[in-house]
Amino acid sequence: xxxxxxxxxxxxxxxxxxxxxxxxxxxxxxxxxxxxxxxxxxxxxxxxxxxxxxxxxxxxxxxxxxxxxxxxxxxxxxxxxxxxxxxxxxxxxxxxxxxxxxxxxxxxx
Numbered sequence: 001x002x003x004x005x006x007x008x009x010x011x012x013x014x015x016x017x018x019x020x021x022x023x024x025x026x027x028x029x030x031x032x033x034x035x036x037x038x039x040x041x042x043x044x045x046x047x048x049x050x051x052x053x054x055x056x057x058x059x060x061x062x063x064x065x066x067x068x069x070x071x072x073x074x075x076x077x078x079x080x081x082x083x084x085x086x087x088x089x090x091x092x093x094x095x096x097x098x099x100x101x102x103x104x105x106x107x108x109x
Contacts, residue, residue, distance in 0.1 A: 001017040002014055002015065002016060002017065002020075003015045003016075003017060003019075003020030003021075003024075003107055003108070004107060004108075005020075005091070005094060005105055005106070005107045006105070006106050006107065006109075007094055007097065007098040007103050007104065007105045007106070008098075008101070008103040008104075009094075009097040009098045009100065009101035009103040010093070010094050010097040010098065013090050013091065013094050015087075015090075015091075019087050020107075022084075022087070023049065023087065023088060023091050026048055026049055026052045026088075027045040027048050027049050028045070032108070033108045034107065034108030034109055035106070035107055035108060036104055036105070036106045036107075037095075037098075037104065037105045037106075038104050039098060039099065039102045039103055039104055042095050042098055042099040042105070043099065045095060046092060046095050046096070046099070049088050049091065049092060049095075050092070052084060052088070053084050053085045053088050056083065056084040056085070057083070057084075057085060060083065
């Protein structure tokens with residue numbers, strides 16, 4: 001399944017289900033198949049997503065430092081190859097454009 005996020009302010013954003021659900025869970029606390037983020041709510045949703053990205057980057061940095069200090073290949077920490085920031089950037093851009101034009105973001109409709 002795919003998520004298609006729509007806004008009158010920008011072109012559609014299409015994401016795989018797992019990625020879309022992860023971002024929705026961060027922004028909304030749940031991951032509804034259909035929904036809307038009102039223009040008035042966009043700043044809070046963007047802040048939640050940006051905070052999660054910052055937390056993920058800090059955790060990745062901490063794990064990388066631990067792995068470098070241990071230098072034990074058998075117990076090396078495996079980091080995800082795709083960062084949360086890479087998944088969240090298109091959504092943040094969509095939200096920013098929608099906020100600038102006071103346009104709602106919808107999906108699943």
